[in-house]
Amino acid sequence: MSSQEPQAPYYKFLGRKIALAIAVVAFIPYALTYFVFYSNFQESLRSQVLNSLRQVVESHSRTIDDFLNERLSDLRYTANLHSVSEMSQPAEMQNILNSINAVYRVYVDLGFLNAQGRHLAYAGPYGLREADYADALWFKEVMAKGLYVSDVFKGVRGVPHFIIAVKVSRDGQNYVLRATIDIAQFSSLVEGVRLGNTGEAFILNQEGLYQTQSRSHGFLLSDADLPLPEYFTGVRVDENIIRRGRSVVMAETWLKYGQWLLICQQDTEDALGQLSTTLHLAIAIGGFGLLIVTLTTVVFTRHLVGRIAQADREKELLNEQVIQSGKLSALGELAAGVAHEINNPVAIMIEEAGWVQDLMTDEEECFHKSPNHQEFERALRQINTQGQRCKEITHKLLGFARRTDSPVELTQINDLIHEVVDFLERPASYANIQIVQDLAPGLPQVNASPSELQQVLINLIKNSTDAMEKTGGTITVSTRPAGSMGVILSVKDDGPGIPEAVLPRIFDPFFTTKPVGQGTGLGLSICFGIVSKLGGKIEVTGGQGKGATFQVHLPAVSQTMLAASGAAAKP
Amino acid sequence: MSGPQAELTVLLVDDEEGFVQTLARRLSRRGMTVRTALSGPLALEELERGPVAVVVLDLKMAGMDGLATLKQIKALYPRLPVILLTGHGSLASMQDILALGAYDYLSKPCDLQTLLERIQAAAEASPGEADNLS
Numbered sequence: 001m002s003s004q005e006p007q008a009p010y011y012k013f014l015g016r017k018i019a020l021a022i023a024v025v026a027f028i029p030y031a032l033t034y035f036v037f038y039s040n041f042q043e044s045l046r047s048q049v050l051n052s053l054r055q056v057v058e059s060h061s062r063t064i065d066d067f068l069n070e071r072l073s074d075l076r077y078t079a080n081l082h083s084v085s086e087m088s089q090p091a092e093m094q095n096i097l098n099s100i101n102a103v104y105r106v107y108v109d110l111g112f113l114n115a116q117g118r119h120l121a122y123a124g125p126y127g128l129r130e131a132d133y134a135d136a137l138w139f140k141e142v143m144a145k146g147l148y149v150s151d152v153f154k155g156v157r158g159v160p161h162f163i164i165a166v167k168v169s170r171d172g173q174n175y176v177l178r179a180t181i182d183i184a185q186f187s188s189l190v191e192g193v194r195l196g197n198t199g200e201a202f203i204l205n206q207e208g209l210y211q212t213q214s215r216s217h218g219f220l221l222s223d224a225d226l227p228l229p230e231y232f233t234g235v236r237v238d239e240n241i242i243r244r245g246r247s248v249v250m251a252e253t254w255l256k257y258g259q260w261l262l263i264c265q266q267d268t269e270d271a272l273g274q275l276s277t278t279l280h281l282a283i284a285i286g287g288f289g290l291l292i293v294t295l296t297t298v299v300f301t302r303h304l305v306g307r308i309a310q311a312d313r314e315k316e317l318l319n320e321q322v323i324q325s326g327k328l329s330a331l332g333e334l335a336a337g338v339a340h341e342i343n344n345p346v347a348i349m350i351e352e353a354g355w356v357q358d359l360m361t362d363e364e365e366c367f368h369k370s371p372n373h374q375e376f377e378r379a380l381r382q383i384n385t386q387g388q389r390c391k392e393i394t395h396k397l398l399g400f401a402r403r404t405d406s407p408v409e410l411t412q413i414n415d416l417i418h419e420v421v422d423f424l425e426r427p428a429s430y431a432n433i434q435i436v437q438d439l440a441p442g443l444p445q446v447n448a449s450p451s452e453l454q455q456v457l458i459n460l461i462k463n464s465t466d467a468m469e470k471t472g473g474t475i476t477v478s479t480r481p482a483g484s485m486g487v488i489l490s491v492k493d494d495g496p497g498i499p500e501a502v503l504p505r506i507f508d509p510f511f512t513t514k515p516v517g518q519g520t521g522l523g524l525s526i527c528f529g530i531v532s533k534l535g536g537k538i539e540v541t542g543g544q545g546k547g548a549t550f551q552v553h554l555p556a557v558s559q560t561m562l563a564a565s566g567a568a569a570k571p
Numbered sequence: 572m573s574g575p576q577a578e579l580t581v582l583l584v585d586d587e588e589g590f591v592q593t594l595a596r597r598l599s600r601r602g603m604t605v606r607t608a609l610s611g612p613l614a615l616e617e618l619e620r621g622p623v624a625v626v627v628l629d630l631k632m633a634g635m636d637g638l639a640t641l642k643q644i645k646a647l648y649p650r651l652p653v654i655l656l657t658g659h660g661s662l663a664s665m666q667d668i669l670a671l672g673a674y675d676y677l678s679k680p681c682d683l684q685t686l687l688e689r690i691q692a693a694a695e696a697s698p699g700e701a702d703n704l705s
Contacts, residue, residue, distance in 0.1 A: 340631055343658035344587050347680035351593040354683055358600055387680055 011305050019301040026293050034286045041282065045275040050237050050249065053271070056193060057235050057251040057264045060201055063189055064255055064262065068149055071164050071181060074100050074107075079168040079177045087112040087168075087177065090129075093121040108161065108180040115143070115174045124180065126157055142167055142176050149256060151205040152183060152212075152221060160220050162186070162211075183220075187212040190262065196273065199266035203255065204228065211260055217244065231258040240268060317529050339394035350387040353380050410445045410557060411453060413487055417477055420457045428465050432472030435461065440480045443487050444556040452530045457491070459523040460550050464493035467548065471495065486536075486556030492549040499544045506540055527552075579694050580604040580622060584614040584640065585629035585656070597683060603690070611635030615643055623651065624694045627686070630657040630668075630676075638671065645672040652693035656681065 078096055079087070086092045097110040109124020117134030133139040142148035142165040152162045165178040190212050193201035203211040208224045210217075218224055226243070229236070235253045242248075247268040255262050269276070357380050360367050367373045417439060425435045446453075457477075464475045473494045482488040498506060507528040527550075531538045536554040581603050585591045588609060595605040606623065608614035612635055614626070626644060630637035641653055652674040668676055674693045677686060 340658040343679045344590065347658070348587060348590045348593065350680040351590060351597065351683075355593050355597055358597060391678070391680055 011309050014308065015301050015305040018304060019297050022297045022301065023294070026297065027290070030289065030293060034289070038279070038282055038286070042275065042279055045278060046239075046272065049271050049275060050239070050251070053195070053199075053249060053251040053264055053266065054235050054237050056195065056201065057253050057262060060190055060193060060264070061235070061253045061255060061262050064203070064260075067186070067189060068164070068256065071106065071179070072147055072149070072166060075164060075166045075177050075179060079166060084168075084170045084173070084175060087175075088120040090121045090123065094123040097123040104185070106182045106185040108182050110180075111178045112168075113139070113176040113178060115176075120175070138163060138165060139176065142178075143174065149259075151207075151209070151259070154221070187220075191215070193264060195264070195266045196270040197267075198270040199264070201262065201264040204261045204263065206259060206261075226263075228261060241265075317525055342390060342394055346387045346390045350384055353383040353387070356380055408447055408449045411448050411450050412443070412445055413453070413479060413489060413554070414439045414441075414443060416450055416453055417457065417479065417489075420454055420461070421477060424458070424461055424465075428461075428475070431465060431469050433465050433468050434474045436474055436476045438476055438478035440478075443479055443481055446487055446534070446554045447557045448534050448554065452534075456527045456530050456552065457489070459527050460491040460552075463523060463550075464491060464495060464548065467495035468493060482553060487554045489552040489554065490549060491552075492547065494547040497542045497544050497546040498540065498548050503540060503543075507538070579624045579690065580606065581690060582614060582617055582623045582626045583607045584609075584611070584626060584632075584637075586610055586632040587629070598687075598690075601687060611637070611640030611643065614640055615647070618644070618648065618651075625674075625690050626651060626653045627690065628653055628655050630655050638668070641668070641671055641673055650697050652697055654686075654689055654693055 078100060082092070082096060087096070093110055093112060097107060100110070101107050109122065109126060109128070111122040111124070111128060112120045113133060114120050117132055117136065117139050119129050119131060122129045138148050138150050146167045148163075148165045150162045150164070152160050154160055155163075161180050161183050163178055163180050165176050168175040168177050190201040190203060193199070198216065200215050201212075202214040202217075202224075204224050204226065205211050206228065208226055208228055209221050210219065210224055211221075213220050214224070229252070231254055233254070235251055237249070237251045239249050240247055241250050243250075243265070248265045249268050249271045250263060250265040252261055252263045254260070357377075360373075360376060360380075367376065370376070417437060421435050421437055428435055461475060461477070468475075476490075476492045478490045478492070480488050480490075507524050528538055531552055531554070534554060536552060538553070539551045540548060541551070542548040581598060583591050583595055583598075583605060584607075586609050591607045591609065595607050598605045606617055606621075608617045610632060614628070617623075618626075628637050628640060628644075632640070635643075637655060637657075641655065644651060644653055649672070653672070655668055655673045655676040656679055657676060658679040674696065675689050677689060
């Protein structure tokens, strides 16, 4: 019934195209911007995490190297400070141990050995006075290289420890000053490292044995089960290392000239946890943005398509009005031509009748004698009367025609109604329909195009006559003043009425209850469009069996307009 | 049938021969001297032949129409009164017709008495001053 329904797929298609276009235009820059920022941000955060790991390893590497160098310096200094005989005295050795432990209590024991690997003096808790180190690897190393830092080992005591030793040469004789380092003190240098929940540092020797304890992976001197890299300088950082089934990030560096490997590692999930949280937040923000863009696109598209559909409907209605107006204009031209063609023969006919009348006057006596002279005169009068009637009809027709393109002007609506009703009452009477006028005098003028207002009135009356075509009845056209609203024009009929269900759609374009081919469904919508354009409104009341009443409210002309009109009319 | 109009010479211009002849007879019967022309050019020729007091001119004619003829007449004889007869064959404004110099207009079919009165009025409006009166 409605014009919109058949076109719904078109507007759906249009909506999809617009939405797609908006989405493409909005999404592509958004997605590009988002992913550029996302990837940069991700890389920045990842670098930050890995750099912090690198810095921990670097700083602890320096600390450990410093610690070992300081210990070796301690021994060298001690050896230089004391004579062989002093260092060969157990009591003096105890004094020396106490002295070097005064600041840092890192030395467990201190021994002074001869070139044969036998203690000349020993100070410490272990009974190593008689120990023979002649075949000990460390002893051979220190004798060969001058200094030695051992790995952590259990040694003859069966307790994990590590030693440092320096060779002392005096008077052509070689000696060795050896100290055991407190493993707990040393371990605290790396075991205190805490990164997040899982981050830790530990040291491995070249055999892959823990030189310090790992909180999560192994005890001292247990096998770390890690493939050790070739020697390298500096710090190396690796990601996504799978260690014992867990992904870790790891920074490592070689210490002690490649003998120890300092490793700082943290579970990837823990290390990049903040990154992960931040990225999840970024993804959530991105998703929210997409949602907003999508919602905006949908809402905007619906609004836009709605407006387009409305504009199309208005355009369609306007087109129909233009067509209708064109038809009326063409009808006007046609009527003008017809009027001329009819008026000329009618004029001749009347003149001829007049001429006969003249002749009869000349021959009055002769005609008076004729028994039919009165019938001659009646016939001539009738010719004249009907000729004048033809003239009136054609003049009315021309009155309509002339107004088809009339502009908006001050219009007295009652005069207009007289003309329209005069024109329509005869055809209506053929269907036993009587048109009654109930017009209030002294109505204000309205500012309207007479032809358009005429069209409104014709459409409304025609609507009623169509409804009462078979039954006949009365159409009452009335006017009354409506205060500030101006004038109310009412067309009421006592026909079958309009069903309640139909009333809300009665002014929709193409809505008709007439059989196919008998109504365009445009008449009332054109009325609606014209009245709306004039700033008025049109209403319909009445239900099934109650007749129908159309009320047209037209605004009165303002005093300003009247004054302007009056001024313009003055010469 | 004699009267003031008895002295008047009227030129009837219309391409409907039957109308012109009948109306001419009726006006002659009422004492007027009536000359006729069936087109605009013939009307101009007729005016050259002799003086006319009033021209009654049909608006819609084949060839040179009433408006064109009116313009020619007013160009040649500005003071000659012209009454236009129209069958409302055109939507042209009557105000425009009057603006072109027509003295008056009547719509067809017109009442003879009304036509006589308008002719008389037109003749009295410019007595003896029509351009082609000798």
